[in-house]
Amino acid sequence: MHSLSTGGMERTLAAVIRATQSPSLSHTVCTLREPGPLADQLPAEVAVIPLNCRRSDRWAAVKLASVIRRIRPDILHARNFNTWCDAVLARRIAGHEINRTVLGFHGLEHDGGFTSVQRRRARWLRLRRFPFTAVSYAGKQQLVDELGAPSCRVDVLPNGVSIERFRPPTADQRCAARAAYGVRPDETVIAMVGALAPVKDHRMALDAVASSAPRLGGVCILLAGDGPLRGPLENRAETLPESVRTRFLGSVEDVAGVLHAADLFVHPSRYEQSSNAVLEAMACGLPILLTAVGDAGCVANAGRCARLVAPCDSDSLAAALVRMIHDPAERQRLGAAARQRAESCHGFSAAVERYQAFYRSIGSAATQPEFNECAALPASCPTAR
Numbered sequence: 001m002h003s004l005s006t007g008g009m010e011r012t013l014a015a016v017i018r019a020t021q022s023p024s025l026s027h028t029v030c031t032l033r034e035p036g037p038l039a040d041q042l043p044a045e046v047a048v049i050p051l052n053c054r055r056s057d058r059w060a061a062v063k064l065a066s067v068i069r070r071i072r073p074d075i076l077h078a079r080n081f082n083t084w085c086d087a088v089l090a091r092r093i094a095g096h097e098i099n100r101t102v103l104g105f106h107g108l109e110h111d112g113g114f115t116s117v118q119r120r121r122a123r124w125l126r127l128r129r130f131p132f133t134a135v136s137y138a139g140k141q142q143l144v145d146e147l148g149a150p151s152c153r154v155d156v157l158p159n160g161v162s163i164e165r166f167r168p169p170t171a172d173q174r175c176a177a178r179a180a181y182g183v184r185p186d187e188t189v190i191a192m193v194g195a196l197a198p199v200k201d202h203r204m205a206l207d208a209v210a211s212s213a214p215r216l217g218g219v220c221i222l223l224a225g226d227g228p229l230r231g232p233l234e235n236r237a238e239t240l241p242e243s244v245r246t247r248f249l250g251s252v253e254d255v256a257g258v259l260h261a262a263d264l265f266v267h268p269s270r271y272e273q274s275s276n277a278v279l280e281a282m283a284c285g286l287p288i289l290l291t292a293v294g295d296a297g298c299v300a301n302a303g304r305c306a307r308l309v310a311p312c313d314s315d316s317l318a319a320a321l322v323r324m325i326h327d328p329a330e331r332q333r334l335g336a337a338a339r340q341r342a343e344s345c346h347g348f349s350a351a352v353e354r355y356q357a358f359y360r361s362i363g364s365a366a367t368q369p370e371f372n373e374c375a376a377l378p379a380s381c382p383t384a385r
Contacts, residue, residue, distance in 0.1 A: 001013070001029065001030075001031055001032070001078075001079040001080070001083055002031065002032050002033055002079070002080070002082055002083060003031045003032070003033045003034055003035070003036040004029065004031060004035055004036030004037065004038035004039045004042075004048065005036045005037065005038065006036075006037055006038060006251055007195065008159075008194075008275065008276040008277065009079065009080070009106040009107075010036065010038055011038065011276065012159055012160075012276060013079070014038045014041055014042060015162075015348065016351070016352060016355050017029070017042055017043070017046060018041070018042065018043060019348075019352045020352060020355060020356055020359075021043050021045065021046055025356065025359060026045070026046075027046050028046065028047045028048075028049065028071055028073065029042070029046065029047070029048045029049070030048075030049045030050075030051065030064060030067050031048065031049070031050045031051065032051050032053045032057075032060055032064075032082070032083060032086065033050070033051070033052065033053060034050055034052060035048050035050045047071075049067055051063045051064065051067075060086045060090075061085075061086045061087075061089035061090045061093060062090070062093060064086055064087065064090035065089075065090040065091075065093035065094040066094075067090075068090055068091065068094040069094050069095075074100070074363050075100045075101075075102060075359060075362060075363055076091060076100070076101045076102070077102045077104055077133075078101070078102070078103055078104060079104045079106060080104065080105065080106050080107075081105075081108070081114070081118055084103045084122075084125075084127060085121055085125055087101060087103070088101065088125050088127065088130070089125070100131065100362040100363065101130055102130065102131050102132070102133060102362065103127060103130050103131070103132045103133075104132070104133045104134075105132055105133065105134045105135070105139050105142075105143055105273075106134075106135050106139075106273060107135070107139065107271070107272065107273035107294075108199075108271065109197070109199060110198070110199055110271070111199055111270050111271035112271075113142065113146050114142075114146045114147060119146065119147065122147045122148075123148075127147060127149075128147060128148045128149045128150065128153075130153070131153050131154075131155065131362065132149055132153055132154040132155070133154070133155050133156070133157050133358070134154055134155075134156050134157070134273070135156070135157060135158060135159050135273050135274045136156065136158065136273040136274040136294050136295035136298075137156055137295055137298065138273060138274075138293075138294040138295050139156075139273040139274075139294070139295075140154040140156050155358060157351070157354050157355060157358060158274060158295075158346070158351065158354070159274050159276055159279060159346070159351060160279070160346055160347055160348035160349070160350055160351025160352070161276070161279035161280055161282070161283045161342055161346055161347070161348055162283070162347075162348045163283050163342055163343050163347050163348070165256060166255075166256050166259070166280045166283035166284050166342075167256075167283060167284060167285070167339075168284055168285035168335070168339060169260035169284070173260050174260055174261070177257050177258075177260035177261035178261045180257065180261070181220075181222055181247060181249075181258075181261050182247075183220050183261060184218060184220070186217070186218050187217075187218040187219060187220040187245070188216065188217060188218065188219050188220070188263045188264075188325050189219075189220045189221075189222060189261055189262045189263045189264075190209070190219060190220070190221045190222070190262065190263070190264055190265075190266055190321075191221075191222045191224070191258055191259055191261070191262035191264070191265050191266070191281070191286070192205060192221065192222070192223050192224070192225075192265070192266050192267065192268070193224045193225060193252075193255055193258065193259075193265075193277040193280070193281075194224075194225045194267070194269070194275070194277050195225050195226070195227040196223075196225050196226055196227030196228065196229045196230045196233055197227045197228060197229060198229065199269060199270060199271045199272075200225075200227075200268070200269050200270075201268045201269055201270045201291075201311070201312065202223065202229070202233055202268060203229070203232070203233060203236060204268050204270075204312060204313075204314050204317065205266050205268040205314075205317065206221075206233065206236050206237060206240065206246070207236075207314040208268075208314040208315075208317035208318040208321060209221065209240065209244055209318070209321065210239070210240050210241065210244070211314065211315070211318045212318035212319070212321055212322050213240065213241040213243055213244050214241070214243075215322045215326075216243070216244075216321065216322065216325055217243065217325070218243050219243060219244045219245070220244075220245045220246075220247065221237075221244065221245070221246040221247065222247050222249060222258050222261060222262065223246060223247065223248050223249060224249045224250075224251075224252040224255060224258045225249075225250075225251065225252075226250045226251050230248060233248070234248060255277075255280055256280070256284065259280060259281055259284040259286060260284065262281075262286055263286075263287075263325075263331065264286060264287045264288070264289065264324055264325070264331060265277075265278070265281035265286040265287070265288045265289070266288075266289045266290070266317070266321075267281075267288065267289070267290040267291065268290075268291055268311075268317065269290075269291055269293055269294075269311070270291065270293065270311040270312050271293055271294070271311075272291075272293045272294040272296070273294045273295065274294060274295045274299065275290075275294075275299075278290055278296075278299055278306075279299070279342060279346050281338070282299070282305065282306070282338035282339065282341060282342040282346065283338075283339060283342040283343075283346075284339075285335040285336060285338060285339040286335055286338065287306070287307075287324060287330070287331040287332075287334035287335045287338070288300070288305075288306035288307070288334070288338060289306070289307050289309060289317065289320050289321065289324065290306055290307075290308060290309070291308070291309055291310065291311040291312075291317075292308040292309065292310060292311065293311050296308060299341075299346070301337070301341050301345075304337055304341075305334055305337035305338040305340070305341045306334060306338060307320055307324065307334070
């Protein structure tokens with residue numbers, strides 16, 4: 001993987017490694033860049049090998065091949081496109097017959113799909129012949145449509161959330177969280193969690209709040225996360241009406257504390273596979289407004305536990321904000337349904353079991369050829385009736 005930074009993908013993988021590390025399933029993490037802050041949160045027996053590559057390092061595959069020769073893994077699981085090419089080339093250079101090389105897809109850092117350069121590289125390296133994993137059914141379809149991956153070679157391993165760590169707050173917890181963030185008694189708290197990057201489209205959410213502010217009353221926005229757009233977003237927040245206060249919290253370790261202070265959760269991404277932040281908000285029993293991208297419809301259970309709006313549409317989000325803030329009964333109903341959905345469909349223990357079953361199934365194969373799981377995969381994201 002690129003690095004064990006504090007993003008959603010990295011936090012999920014670190015949690016999966018902690019839960020699955022055992023004598024029968026041991027992990028070694030190789031990062032193309034520096035180890036990253038989450039490296040210290042892994043079990044002591046999990047080796048983290050940083051390659052310390054520079055950007056576009058032409059020797060990355062050679063360095064990775066050296067690691068492969070040394071540790072001789074049964075499975076090489078490369079995470080996201082920025083590691084796929086190096087992993088495939090390293091496997092060839094190493095000359096070691098790894099049982100499986102798997103390409104994991106967690107999403108792109110931009111909307112608009114795979115770039116023309118990425119598609120050419122995928123064809124050149126014949127990536128479509130490798131098995132893939134995706135964290136969403138939308139991601140699976142994207143691999144099929146844009147890279148030509150056979151559907152039966154893409155296994156969906158959805159993210160999960162700890163329903164013990166993330167749960168609705170008690171009255172005392174809620175009061176303490178709101179006090180910690182300086183929330184006024186008459187304010188409605190809108191929480192947003194995610195990297196301050198273009199694809200997350202926080203600017204659209206701020207625009208929606210600005211246009212609807214006269215109908216919202218007092219609002220406090222808690223924005224947890226950091227990234228390249230922090231400066232421009234802070235500048236935009238300064239122009240919001242006086243009835244709207246925005247707090248930029250930076251990277252937050254205790255995300256549950258932020259969610260406990262909130263009245264509703266907004267996720268305005270214009271591209272997403274499956275958001276960990278949304279699952280955490282669901283587990284905390286928050287009503288949610290999110291854009292209809294990726295597997296949002298599945299996660300929201302076709303609108304039964306969250307409200308969907310069109311991406312890049314601040315007017316639709318503004319109207320939805322007004323309706324939700326002025327309908328506390330609706331917020332309560334959606335929050336309860338979200339918690340129930342998180343418990344029944346998105347628990348972390350189920351996600352761990354899926355990973356364990358996946359690794360057992362591919363680790364038992366002797367060679368790389370056909371990976372056929374077609375019968376086990378539903379055609380689309382399942383929803384409850």
